Amino acid sequence: MVEKNLELTRRWFEEVWNQKKTEAIHEMMSPECISYNTSHDGEVLRGPEAFAGLQRQLLDAFPDIRIAVEEAFGAGELVALRWSASMHHKGEGLGMPPTGAAIHITGMSMARIRDGKIIENWDEWDKLGMFQQIDAARAKAANG
Numbered sequence: 001m002v003e004k005n006l007e008l009t010r011r012w013f014e015e016v017w018n019q020k021k022t023e024a025i026h027e028m029m030s031p032e033c034i035s036y037n038t039s040h041d042g043e044v045l046r047g048p049e050a051f052a053g054l055q056r057q058l059l060d061a062f063p064d065i066r067i068a069v070e071e072a073f074g075a076g077e078l079v080a081l082r083w084s085a086s087m088h089h090k091g092e093g094l095g096m097p098p099t100g101a102a103i104h105i106t107g108m109s110m111a112r113i114r115d116g117k118i119i120e121n122w123d124e125w126d127k128l129g130m131f132q133q134i135d136a137a138r139a140k141a142a143n144g
Helices: 002-018 022-028 047-061 127-142
Strands: 029-036 066-075 078-088 102-114 117-125
Touching (some): 002 102, 002 117, 022 029, 029 047, 102 127
Parallel strands (some): 029 117
Antiparallel strands (some): 066 078, 078 102, 102 117
16 A cells, blocks of 8 residues: 555656646545645645646746655655755746746655545645745846
């Protein structure tokens, strides 16, 4: 069971983020799934459609996002991952004009998987660092 859960979470990052497949969210996430601290504003997301909205927003801001799973391990229903992401701020998905900034962040995620679907997940990622990198690019552009 643990190996299948590890495979599912690696597949999640590859298909949902790197390949940008919205349908993969609906395939791998339970309709009852609750996502904690996943969004950039900390909002709790409920179900695949809410997560798909977050995906659209972040892909609009960072269309070239690339996430690498650095480490993953599991026990029972739980899988924990450490990941890194690289992207460029090219769109207005965060409600601000694009800066073109190269963004590099890291994060950790934990997912509870039951019957082959993600039913709960928690994310901790460097939101502050992301916004600081965007602000630094905006300040540099303003100062010429």
